[in-house]
Amino acid sequence: MNFDDIVALDKADVLASKRDEFDLPANTIYLDGNSLGALPKSVKSRVAQVVSEQWGSHLIRSWNDHQWIDLPTQVGEKIAPIIGAEKGQVICCDSISINLFKLLSSALILNTGRSKVLSTQDNFPTDLYMVQGLSDLLGTDLCQLKLVEEQYIEQHLTDDIAVLLLTQVNFRTGKLLNMQKLTELAHKKGILVIWDLAHSAGALPVELDKCNVDFAVGCGYKYLNGGPGSPAFLYVAKRHQSAVKQPLSGWMGHAKPFAFDAQYECAASINQYLCGTPSVIAMSALDAALDVWESVKISDVRAKSIALADVFIALVHSHASLADLRLSSTEDSIQRGSQLAFSHNHAFAICQALIEKGVIADFRAPNILRFGFTPLYTSFEDVWNAVNTLVDVVTTKLYAEPRFNLAGKVT
Amino acid sequence: MNFDDIVALDKADVLASKRDEFDLPANTIYLDGNSLGALPKSVKSRVAQVVSEQWGSHLIRSWNDHQWIDLPTQVGEKIAPIIGAEKGQVICCDSISINLFKLLSSALILNTGRSKVLSTQDNFPTDLYMVQGLSDLLGTDLCQLKLVEEQYIEQHLTDDIAVLLLTQVNFRTGKLLNMQKLTELAHKKGILVIWDLAHSAGALPVELDKCNVDFAVGCGYKYLNGGPGSPAFLYVAKRHQSAVKQPLSGWMGHAKPFAFDAQYECAASINQYLCGTPSVIAMSALDAALDVWESVKISDVRAKSIALADVFIALVHSHASLADLRLSSTEDSIQRGSQLAFSHNHAFAICQALIEKGVIADFRAPNILRFGFTPLYTSFEDVWNAVNTLVDVVTTKLYAEPRFNLAGKVT
Numbered sequence: 066m067n068f069d070d071i072v073a074l075d076k077a078d079v080l081a082s083k084r085d086e087f088d089l090p091a092n093t094i095y096l097d098g099n100s101l102g103a104l105p106k107s108v109k110s111r112v113a114q115v116v117s118e119q120w121g122s123h124l125i126r127s128w129n130d131h132q133w134i135d136l137p138t139q140v141g142e143k144i145a146p147i148i149g150a151e152k153g154q155v156i157c158c159d160s161i162s163i164n165l166f167k168l169l170s171s172a173l174i175l176n177t178g179r180s181k182v183l184s185t186q187d188n189f190p191t192d193l194y195m196v197q198g199l200s201d202l203l204g205t206d207l208c209q210l211k212l213v214e215e216q217y218i219e220q221h222l223t224d225d226i227a228v229l230l231l232t233q234v235n236f237r238t239g240k241l242l243n244m245q246k247l248t249e250l251a252h253k254k255g256i257l258v259i260w261d262l263a264h265s266a267g268a269l270p271v272e273l274d275k276c277n278v279d280f281a282v283g284c285g286y287k288y289l290n291g292g293p294g295s296p297a298f299l300y301v302a303k304r305h306q307s308a309v310k311q312p313l314s315g316w317m318g319h320a321k322p323f324a325f326d327a328q329y330e331c332a333a334s335i336n337q338y339l340c341g342t343p344s345v346i347a348m349s350a351l352d353a354a355l356d357v358w359e360s361v362k363i364s365d366v367r368a369k370s371i372a373l374a375d376v377f378i379a380l381v382h383s384h385a386s387l388a389d390l391r392l393s394s395t396e397d398s399i400q401r402g403s404q405l406a407f408s409h410n411h412a413f414a415i416c417q418a419l420i421e422k423g424v425i426a427d428f429r430a431p432n433i434l435r436f437g438f439t440p441l442y443t444s445f446e447d448v449w450n451a452v453n454t455l456v457d458v459v460t461t462k463l464y465a466e467p468r469f470n471l472a473g474k475v476t
Numbered sequence: 477m478n479f480d481d482i483v484a485l486d487k488a489d490v491l492a493s494k495r496d497e498f499d500l501p502a503n504t505i506y507l508d509g510n511s512l513g514a515l516p517k518s519v520k521s522r523v524a525q526v527v528s529e530q531w532g533s534h535l536i537r538s539w540n541d542h543q544w545i546d547l548p549t550q551v552g553e554k555i556a557p558i559i560g561a562e563k564g565q566v567i568c569c570d571s572i573s574i575n576l577f578k579l580l581s582s583a584l585i586l587n588t589g590r591s592k593v594l595s596t597q598d599n600f601p602t603d604l605y606m607v608q609g610l611s612d613l614l615g616t617d618l619c620q621l622k623l624v625e626e627q628y629i630e631q632h633l634t635d636d637i638a639v640l641l642l643t644q645v646n647f648r649t650g651k652l653l654n655m656q657k658l659t660e661l662a663h664k665k666g667i668l669v670i671w672d673l674a675h676s677a678g679a680l681p682v683e684l685d686k687c688n689v690d691f692a693v694g695c696g697y698k699y700l701n702g703g704p705g706s707p708a709f710l711y712v713a714k715r716h717q718s719a720v721k722q723p724l725s726g727w728m729g730h731a732k733p734f735a736f737d738a739q740y741e742c743a744a745s746i747n748q749y750l751c752g753t754p755s756v757i758a759m760s761a762l763d764a765a766l767d768v769w770e771s772v773k774i775s776d777v778r779a780k781s782i783a784l785a786d787v788f789i790a791l792v793h794s795h796a797s798l799a800d801l802r803l804s805s806t807e808d809s810i811q812r813g814s815q816l817a818f819s820h821n822h823a824f825a826i827c828q829a830l831i832e833k834g835v836i837a838d839f840r841a842p843n844i845l846r847f848g849f850t851p852l853y854t855s856f857e858d859v860w861n862a863v864n865t866l867v868d869v870v871t872t873k874l875y876a877e878p879r880f881n882l883a884g885k886v887t
Binding site: 101 | 499501506514520524527531544571577581597598601605609610614704706707708721724725726727730736739751753755757759836838840841
């Protein structure tokens, strides 16, 4: 593969024009959109308008006049088609952690008589922490966490499990789990399934309705580009909505929030999963960011994502100097999300050296270098240049003297 | 009282210059800062900088380089002096509703053996809903809500109560409860106290440490001017911090969030009350808004707040045409927050007519007109003009034909 091939790939890229919709810094190759998506240009003007005009000039009246009150539903409905959900099942609110607490509680109440929540040892920690928090609160008779290695999930789907809690794409390795198959196997044993879409929503086709998924959560600030700490979303299948309850029963989830009744009565819709007043500025940013998706086919995103990663792998393999970089992700693109993990003894130092040279990758303890591919704004030339920089860093041992420490690295 | 008196009051106002730090719309008298604070000028530039430079140009690196990771602590410490708290006890996160769930759980665990949460019938509904949600989850053996009328709180402070949950200033009437006395009486019976400061933080002196309060929550978007749906805050007294636990144990509350351990271990500080990733844009807005307070003495805020409300009452009383407007708040300013409630059979229609004429007040069901006074940007001339507009609306019966309905009015 040579540079002409790369140019040809970019030329044939049906998503190439999307890059112009983002504000990308000069002299930077950003391969960390799986941690924090880049800034869509539309967000800048929208946020300025919300702050200056809607809040500043129109003040409290904007709750009605600028439909602030509808934002959680409106944003949820924009996310729905990206994750294969029909209307009325997705809402934007709070964080993934908080939303998991709501859904775990709902699922355990629906599946009364069972207490075990099955998850994987290598799931993103906050998912496990939320189960632990609920377990500590309710006692292990009502909620207990059971962890297995990713490859042994199927054999642990037994009829004493209440809830299967899985992240579709592993945050370290990028391993993609089979949503359809695992959901089906779980259901056969009477197990309800919660999928965490943090690393898959906006990265690849997700088919919640088609897979008959019960519940899901996901993230606004990775592939959906809603900004740092953007509000999250949750999905509850229509068939469960009349039977479920959730304990974080704040006033925004009330059937009539503005009646100010002393007695809680939950909304008869996905709105019951709302809790407190949402951040209008943060949610408006995500709302604007989602407009980028309007003309995008998620199948095109997936095709380009696979091509970008495959080119990255091929280029790494073509350089003898990168032999110490071992691919921890699978080579089988069908079983991969939109990121690649490589292990290396000096992963942390290499990552810092790459960042110094304008290639933003990510480090995950203990020894993983992580590269994320965000097809809306990553080009094949980015991949070409990133690998060349990697060669440069490794061959000149720019990483020999780490000048940074671990404190405060964020997913 | 005549207009010269009003001019003299504005001239003598030590907070008058603060008004210039806000972006107030022309031809508007804003008496609803107790629902949504006005826009501080500093917020506009800060939000633009966070979006364009920190997120747009610096991307994921800003978690460290722009100290995003420190925002919850930094904002908490800016709020602390406004509510009479020494360092290390206040943190900014989530919403009031979510934070109440954390604190209610903590208090019930600390006070094991008791299950009753005492609150007032007329507390802000979401506070009651959160107790109801926890009660439904845990069962009434572990958590049950007991409601009394505000005037009977003291006699219900019995030694079977676990937690006293009160809002310092009533959202409808503006009635100010005696924090010191009620906290002391509760403690004598072994009751832990949670104070909701939604309508008091930034409106009047709050003395959490001095009153020996156990827990508190509060709002970023009213008197603290952090913007619509701004993140909330919570307070946990230092003496409880090593003993408490909270169930919303997300990764931001972990002792070492970036170690990505599968096992949760809570931070040994107020940080254990963090849950998921916070909205950086929303929290930065609040952070900038709080800089307005740097040179402000809360005693000056209180003195002006009382004066504004007293002038408002005096002017209403001076107009015979406003005789049907009955003050629901107490005339005793010591027992009032920074708002006035008047009842009127046509309260809703009058409120809408006022808004049409540029006087932004608020309606609360069933028949309350609510006027909030925010001393940082409300002038005595505002009060004078507001009452004159009220006279105009009432005498010309501009409210006779309500053209609006109740749907979607927000506190």
